[in-house]
Amino acid sequence: MTMSTRKRHTPEQVVRKLAQADRLLGEGKDIADVCRELQVSEPTYYRWRNQFGGLKADDAKRLKDLERENATLKRLLADAELEKAALKEIAKGNF
Template sequence: MKKSRFTDSQIIEALKRVEAGLAVPELCREMGVSTATFYKWRSKFGGMDASLMARMKELEEENRRLRKMYVEEKLKAEVVSEALAKKW
């Protein structure tokens, strides 16, 4: 996944500025992002503060790691079951 140019605190600050009354196109022009990017941020991070955002990213990373471990174990089990099936 591509790393964002913006830190979590910058994204949260941008969302708060729009909530305070700044126009979305003006903010996007100032930050150099598209309006689609801003609305994606708002749907994903709206209503969060920096600590919640950091916790969510930690959980996403842990979820990714656990999924990878599960797939590896599932492949091992399939190999073993195939080997046992061929043996008998």
Template sequence: MKLLREIELKLTAGDDVATACRGVGISDATYYNWRKRFGGMGRSQLSEMKSLEKENARLKKIVAELELDKLILKESLNHLKPRA
């Protein structure tokens, strides 16, 4: 957010996008990606998005662990079945 604000200030001062991006040390492609993703967001929305991303990562880890447990149980069940 801070870098986006700096670039926006440089753009309003008359710099072009490439020069403003070089001034803060990022590429113009990164600037456009960030602007598309974070443009128009306030601090509260950004912090909410970060907390949701963190929660999503935690839930994905739980699902992966449960899937692994399920596969282990299936393999164990297959070994315990009598073979005819």
């Protein structure tokens, strides 16, 4: 059995699928059957459970937005630090 190409799910989709998984598990299905029905691998299911376990859809979306903003700010800070270091070198006359 081969896996299809990788699919990105939105945080809202992940939370909905986790809610569906909870319902199916409550009906007595095992993890393998639930993952097959959700069309995700077991490692993906467990990663989602760890990352989005107790979140509601809007909380999950906010988390992803904050993670994206944080990455952007880190990149901007690194660029500013590089520029600052370059300006210090130029000010010393070591160019």
